[in-house]
Amino acid sequence: MSSNSSDANLILSLNFISAQINRYLSIAILLFGTVGNILNCLVLSQKSLRKNPCSWLFLASSITSLITLISGVAVRLMAGWSADLTDTVPALCKIRIFVLFDSRTVASWLIMLATVDIWFSSSIDANRRHMSTLKNAQLGALLIVLLSSLVYAQIFYCYEANLTNAPLKCYGKTIWCRLLIDFTFTIVSILIPSLFMFIFGFMTILNIRYSALRRIQPMNTSLTQWDKIVNTDFSGIFTIEGFHNSKNDVIYAEEPSEIPADLREASIVKYPSGVMFWGAITTKGLISQDGPINFTQWLRDQCPLDKRKRMYMTGDLYAKFLREEAISTINEVVENLNEVIFQDDQDSKHRTKTAMDVVNDFFEEIIEPNDGDAKFADVWPIENIWGIMEEKTRGKTFENMDSLVDFINSEWRKITPEQCKAMIDNIPKRLAKVIQFNGNQVYEH
Numbered sequence: 001m002s003s004n005s006s007d008a009n010l011i012l013s014l015n016f017i018s019a020q021i022n023r024y025l026s027i028a029i030l031l032f033g034t035v036g037n038i039l040n041c042l043v044l045s046q047k048s049l050r051k052n053p054c055s056w057l058f059l060a061s062s063i064t065s066l067i068t069l070i071s072g073v074a075v076r077l078m079a080g081w082s083a084d085l086t087d088t089v090p091a092l093c094k095i096r097i098f099v100l101f102d103s104r105t106v107a108s109w110l111i112m113l114a115t116v117d118i119w120f121s122s123s124i125d126a127n128r129r130h131m132s133t134l135k136n137a138q139l140g141a142l143l144i145v146l147l148s149s150l151v152y153a154q155i156f157y158c159y160e161a162n163l164t165n166a167p168l169k170c171y172g173k174t175i176w177c178r179l180l181i182d183f184t185f186t187i188v189s190i191l192i193p194s195l196f197m198f199i200f201g202f203m204t205i206l207n208i209r210y211s212a213l214r215r216i217q218p219m220n221t222s223l224t225q226w227d228k229i230v231n232t233d234f235s236g237i238f239t240i241e242g243f244h245n246s247k248n249d250v251i252y253a254e255e256p257s258e259i260p261a262d263l264r265e266a267s268i269v270k271y272p273s274g275v276m277f278w279g280a281i282t283t284k285g286l287i288s289q290d291g292p293i294n295f296t297q298w299l300r301d302q303c304p305l306d307k308r309k310r311m312y313m314t315g316d317l318y319a320k321f322l323r324e325e326a327i328s329t330i331n332e333v334v335e336n337l338n339e340v341i342f343q344d345d346q347d348s349k350h351r352t353k354t355a356m357d358v359v360n361d362f363f364e365e366i367i368e369p370n371d372g373d374a375k376f377a378d379v380w381p382i383e384n385i386w387g388i389m390e391e392k393t394r395g396k397t398f399e400n401m402d403s404l405v406d407f408i409n410s411e412w413r414k415i416t417p418e419q420c421k422a423m424i425d426n427i428p429k430r431l432a433k434v435i436q437f438n439g440n441q442v443y444e445h
């Protein structure tokens with residue numbers, strides 16, 4: 001009799017301790033968990049991070065973790081004061097358990113997706129890097145929510161409230177239901193995402209190590225490597241008055257009256273209308289094939305609400321131009337961007353982190369800033385192309401900007417792929433000349 005009494009007292013003591021833990025420890029878990037996830041949300045929702053797919057996935061995971069805390073810890077906290085309605089109302093019981101298991105699973109898989117996104121973005125394969133997008137992250141998150149909801153739909157059958165022969169009042173109604181839920185949670189919510197995190201985390205480390213090794217390799221200047229060059233640059237300003245030397249606008253006469261009136265009163269346009277182009281040269285021909293990109297028009301289109309506002313090139317605009325116009329144009333001529341070496345000039349706007357991130361995202365190999373020079377006109381053939389265009393427009397006057405653009409496009413199309421290949425093949429010789437002249441200008445063309 002005394003043994004039964006002591007066992008009953010022990011059970012009562014354990015139940016009391018359990019109730020106190022649920023009552024007070026839950027407060028600490030809920031407090032610190034909520035504060036931590038809210039801080040995560042505040043940081044990751046910053047404008048500079050919202051468009052980053054990895055940051056977006058971590059933000060979604062933090063929001064999902066908040067839902068887990070509310071449906072799990074907050075409800076158990078109320079149970080410590082016998083105020084948990086989910087213990088007695090069947091519908092609330094099923095909904096709470098479904099939200100709890102679903103949100104915990106989604107949170108784990110979102111972190112796994114973030115690991116995959118980091119692997120994509122660190123890859124040396126441009127096609128894989130292109131998969132690291134906000135759209136793909138959002139589609140992946142949506143797919144996870146749908147699949148997780150289907151996996152745990154069994155809860156609406158298995159769970160019941162007001163149970164007396166179970167550890168909790170809101171619990172699986174049969175032993176098979178309990179085993180099925182526990183097995184599903186262990187495999188789907190813990191083991192599989194953890195395994196994927198380990199695999200993709202390890203592959204990310206390999207990507208970073210391989211990228212570091214590739215970046216410290218000296219630039220190979222063999223003929224095969226030069227054949228892979230995509231040499232890009234912006235032109236100077238082409239004006240509708242045509243390219244000419246203003247120092248030649250001089251008239252010599254002994255008396256002013258000897259100068260014709262139309263020349264004496266000739267107007268001088270201080271800032272003539274002009275256009276700047278962007279283009280590139282490869283062994284396969286010029287890019288784009290139909291004519292250089294009208295960069296002045298593209299820049300003007302970036303401010304459509306106020307055409308009078310003058311737009312200036314910035315690092316962010318250059319990055320946007322590369323992403324929206326230049327790279328897709330290069331891809332029309334060069335099918336695999338991993339097979340080329342990208343080169344642009346050393347302008348400070350081109351070397352900003354935003355611009356370099358875009359270049360590194362699309363091209364496996366580039367001419368690093370330290371391997372080039374700010375003024376390398378004697379080496380890069382695109383400079384020769386723009387020189388040809390300037391010679392063609394020298395002394396010409398055009399009726400309007402459209403006729404100037406049409407003329408440039410027409411002359412651009414006359415340059416054949418064979419001429420482009422010859423120019424690219426001449427790069428090593430011109431480099432040797434630069435070295436021979438100790439970096440001074442090379443006049444041979």
